[in-house]
Amino acid sequence: MTRPTSRLVAAIALAPLVLLAACGSDDEGGSGSGGGSSTTKIAAIFSGPTNDADYNAIGLAALKAAESAGAEVSFTEKVAVPDIEARLNEAVGDGATVVWTHGSQFYDATAKVAKANPDVAFIAEYDGEAKDLPANVWTIDRQFHIGFYGMGVFASKLSKTGTVGYVGGLSLPFSMAEVHAMEQAIKDTGVNTTIKPVWTGDFNDAAKAQQFATQLIGSGADVIVGSLNQGATGTFQAFEGKPEGSGWVTAKYTDKSSAAGSHYAGSLEYDFTKPLADVLDKIKAGTTTGRYPLGFDTGVQIKMSDNVPADVKTAVDETVAKVKSGEVTVALDTSKIG
Structure with a gap:
């Protein structure tokens, strides 16, 4: 698995990603009040290639915004479900203070690893309200x-x-x-x-x-x-x-x-920039668990052709x-x- 450092992330030049970043409106693409700090180390895990101009690319765009706001970031891409637990433990071992898994298929493994690492904050994605949510896990409910x-x-x-x-x-x-x-x-x-x-x-x-x-x-x-x-x-x-x-x-x-x-x-x-930033702000303020619902006010919009x-x-x-x-x-x- 390729695990670029924050320096490599900064060096990536993806035309689709630039276009995606440009698509966000002011009220849905904002980065919240902080989105991280110089002491926040975020490790993100993506299921596919981050240059897909699709779900993984919008995840990387959100991660890049957090980096611009002061966080230290790294990511792993093209991770299959059978490999996710190992990648999560690796991120924790590398010193991440926040681990974000981009995709609801990763939720169960994220919750499991989170329970074993109570001093690390985790952000997972889930469709609905997760039961028995660990005390150090936030979910982004994609709705x-x-x-x-x-x-x-x-x-x-x-x-x-x-x-x-x-x-x-x-x-x-x-x-x-x-x-x-x-x-x-x-x-x-x-x-x-x-x-x-x-x-x-x-x-x-x-x-x-x-x-x-x-x-x-x-x-x-x-x-x-x-x-x-x-x-x-x-x-x-x-x-x-x-x-x-x-x-x-x-x-x-x-x-x-x-x-x-x-x-x-x-x-x-969908734009995960504001949701990720808002959750990072909550974690930074001491609220380590919760549910963040996506909607037309928080990262979702219908774009229509001029035709x-x-x-x-x-x-x-x-x-x-x-x-x-x-x-x-x-x-x-x-x-x-x-």
Whole structure:
């Protein structure tokens, strides 16, 4: 495993990462009141390559922001679940005062190692409220269903056929919650839209994503909502050769417009810069455990293409405002579909 030091991190020049950093708005991309200090040593662990222009890249962007705020940082990338416990213990052995695991698949191992190292602070990611949270662990609750409520309005307002396709990777509980949130949005707004969800079995398999998206388009879907990582390119390819204006596709995590073509409607984007900084500030102030929920006020935003009709943009903006104000409560429903 490659484990760059903070000097190496500073030397990395990633064009996608620069673009990602530029995408954050002022209220969602801020670094909090401090985000670390010269005595804070943060070790981050990522599941994939940090130049993926996707989930790991936005994690690295947040880590770099913490470094700019004064923390000493290091990271390990491309870590598989069977290896995570060893990497966690290695980070502790190297003197990290804060260890952050970027990905909910790492939670169980993070909690286990945290219990054995009560003097080290840990930040994990979790979908929901973790039970028996160790006294030295913060969780960032990704709350994907919140963002997908907005995407339900976005997709239903874009659709002319009344059929929207959802392409996911693994049929995990958070993915079920995303589909249910879209269904709630459609019900709340009273539009006559049907969602057809499918799962490819792999968040990174572009060929399968293209196959499934093509099938959905063939069955009448004119909007494809993607909940994928590298597999997103497959949903874009499903629209290749189709007339402009005949359909739309969306992406998750980052702006993928450069790879998507003219059918790209926008993306549900995530920024961990403010959440990480806020949690680091809490730890620095002596609060060593807690839950930090993501939402439209804390790291989530729907970015829409300039080609999207103005009335659709207005509907989405109004929906986001209602969720932020508490006028709309998005239910967390992880029950299986069908």
